[in-house]
Amino acid sequence: MxxxxxxxxxxxxxxxxxKTTLMRLIGGALKPVKGYIKVDGQITNDLSQxxxxxxxxxxxxxxxxxxLFTDMSVYDNVAFQMREHTDLPEELIHDLVxxxxxxxGLRGTHNLMPSELSGGMARRxxxxxxxxxxxxxxxxxxxxxxxxxxxLTVVGDLVRRLNDALGATSIIVTHxxxxxxxxVDYVYFMANGVIVAxxxxxxxxxxxxxxxxQFVHGEMDGPVPFHYPGGGYRQDLNLQAV
Amino acid sequence: MERTGIDLWVGxxxxxxxxALVMLAMKVGxxxxxxxxxxxxxxxYFTNVGGLKATASIKSAGVLVGRVDSITLDTQRYEAKxxxxxxxxxxxxxxxxxKILTSGLLGxxxxxxxxxxxxxxxxxxxxxxxxxxxxxxxxxIGKFMYSKAEEPAK
Amino acid sequence: xxxxKAIRGIGHSTINAVWRxxxxxxxxxxxxxxxxxxxxRFHLIIKxxxxxxxxxxxxxxxxGMFVGxxxxxxxxxxxxxxxxxxxxxxxxxxxxxxELGPVVAALLFASRAGSAMTAEIGLMKATEQISAMExxxxxxxxxxVAPRFWAGIISxxxxxxxxxxxxxxxxxxxxxxxxxxxxxxxxxxxxxxVDFQHDILNGVIKSFVFGTAVTVIALFEGYDAPPTAxxxxxxxxRTVVTSSLAILMLDFILTAMMFGGS
Numbered sequence: 001m002x003x004x005x006x007x008x009x010x011x012x013x014x015x016x017x018x019k020t021t022l023m024r025l026i027g028g029a030l031k032p033v034k035g036y037i038k039v040d041g042q043i044t045n046d047l048s049q050x051x052x053x054x055x056x057x058x059x060x061x062x063x064x065x066x067x068l069f070t071d072m073s074v075y076d077n078v079a080f081q082m083r084e085h086t087d088l089p090e091e092l093i094h095d096l097v098x099x100x101x102x103x104x105g106l107r108g109t110h111n112l113m114p115s116e117l118s119g120g121m122a123r124r125x126x127x128x129x130x131x132x133x134x135x136x137x138x139x140x141x142x143x144x145x146x147x148x149x150x151x152l153t154v155v156g157d158l159v160r161r162l163n164d165a166l167g168a169t170s171i172i173v174t175h176x177x178x179x180x181x182x183x184v185d186y187v188y189f190m191a192n193g194v195i196v197a198x199x200x201x202x203x204x205x206x207x208x209x210x211x212x213x214q215f216v217h218g219e220m221d222g223p224v225p226f227h228y229p230g231g232g233y234r235q236d237l238n239l240q241a242v
Numbered sequence: 243m244e245r246t247g248i249d250l251w252v253g254x255x256x257x258x259x260x261x262a263l264v265m266l267a268m269k270v271g272x273x274x275x276x277x278x279x280x281x282x283x284x285x286x287y288f289t290n291v292g293g294l295k296a297t298a299s300i301k302s303a304g305v306l307v308g309r310v311d312s313i314t315l316d317t318q319r320y321e322a323k324x325x326x327x328x329x330x331x332x333x334x335x336x337x338x339x340x341k342i343l344t345s346g347l348l349g350x351x352x353x354x355x356x357x358x359x360x361x362x363x364x365x366x367x368x369x370x371x372x373x374x375x376x377x378x379x380x381x382x383i384g385k386f387m388y389s390k391a392e393e394p395a396k
Numbered sequence: 397x398x399x400x401k402a403i404r405g406i407g408h409s410t411i412n413a414v415w416r417x418x419x420x421x422x423x424x425x426x427x428x429x430x431x432x433x434x435x436x437r438f439h440l441i442i443k444x445x446x447x448x449x450x451x452x453x454x455x456x457x458x459x460g461m462f463v464g465x466x467x468x469x470x471x472x473x474x475x476x477x478x479x480x481x482x483x484x485x486x487x488x489x490x491x492x493x494x495e496l497g498p499v500v501a502a503l504l505f506a507s508r509a510g511s512a513m514t515a516e517i518g519l520m521k522a523t524e525q526i527s528a529m530e531x532x533x534x535x536x537x538x539x540x541v542a543p544r545f546w547a548g549i550i551s552x553x554x555x556x557x558x559x560x561x562x563x564x565x566x567x568x569x570x571x572x573x574x575x576x577x578x579x580x581x582x583x584x585x586x587x588x589x590v591d592f593q594h595d596i597l598n599g600v601i602k603s604f605v606f607g608t609a610v611t612v613i614a615l616f617e618g619y620d621a622p623p624t625a626x627x628x629x630x631x632x633x634r635t636v637v638t639s640s641l642a643i644l645m646l647d648f649i650l651t652a653m654m655f656g657g658s
Binding site: 251255258265 | 442445449450489493553554557560561562583587588589590591596600
Binding site: 027029053054056057059060061063064065067068069070071080081084085 | 525
């Protein structure tokens, strides 16, 4: 699997097929049992703790529900990485934070606490925080989960625009087919931990593969069965042939 | 909450905590009543120290003048050697008598100093010549029994 | 084979317990290792001092007051029988400074601040805040755990001292103001009997040890909690239970070391 620079790539698949695991592997939170992961020319598997942390500064990750720090204000959340990793003066941080918040359209919220934000707004603040240090690789873990249609479009649009503005590489893990097909450059399909299909959004829409077809069009039965594999129905109910 | 508000409260908290410690040390404990730095040491031998402990108080005319430093058994004389630290402000004559006394019937034991008439004063490292040991209840009862037994029966 | 099963159960839980102690010890040393950065940015510790120390103030002061007053009443009742009511001050002060101050303050601290720490960190974990921090290349032990650890260690002896000080006044209020024990002998006997090094310093050492134990347990349980609602609530309960038992056990060991045999 390859994630070229400057592109917006999505990884799709069923729940539990290993998408989040893949992200953790890229971020270096997990180590692969076999194979390797290479980010910006460095193999993450055998980086030391310090090198790994240095590498993570070039990455941003947006978590499923934003994962804003609940004990800090919106402003402090966005400023967090700047304060931790740089020695920028507070006035400069102030300007940068407001610029980032402006980019997601939430400059007016900087005094609020995360608990006072709606789900969609929290996601956008988290997005601002993720790109605070202009990372070269941004990962999104289910950025569209649990959003209303308007927030969904807003977040989708922001993801695309931020990626182009920063010239970064973005990886989106999602199962929201329609929204992601609208914005991405390339799609990978995963099932049971392996890639089963890949292609541009148009290719995917036109795909004749059973699995992809079922997934994109949300059909109930197909290669992914409705029933979890189990014993015979009659047996489970203790019915006996008379 | 505002950062300055937090700073203020934490400041109050730390000051109150340290004040409580100081109050415990000075008002409840003995740190306020006695200062080790300005003291000179004298020692004395007692045939029996009873329940006297290190850090017990030394009083003269009821005023605290020092503390017991250590109590050891001198194997040359088979007597208890008691080293005392006395506040420099108080000088005692060479013939001062040291007595082991008890505050109240069941209270702590302490050393009482009765000043004599000598014009020379005790210096650091010198010895109290005259001492009176602790009263041991068993001995007292024993003496009382003897004296009773010696009385002619009526 | 029920017997074999029971023995296997014992073995299993023993291995688990030892394993957890090992992980907790490693966690403790990691915390110490990453403490440097929290001292360089002291305002993080100050923020935590507010939520552990200042927020525990009221409960500590009220509890200290009442414990001191009860000691005054009970002590008077007992001492009266031997005609030594004047030793009431000694009894109240020694009881508080040596035992009740450090122990009760630590128990209250565990249930007030310790449980809050566990719940807070557990929730941060459940909402992926800790993973998010890690992905931002900020070590969560350095940023979240270490400041709380030091705040706990700093505030515990201070809280215990306040507890004892307020308690002595509680005893004074009941003994001297209400019952009418002689004020002079109350204070002077207390001062004669309470030794700074032997009693007060040892009490401070105790509260320092308890503070370390409670914060390490609370932080570890929070950091180790399964990232679910049940996981966090279970961890919070375990914090209070484990740290209370740890306090009482450590208290026995410390008391035996400090006061036993002399």
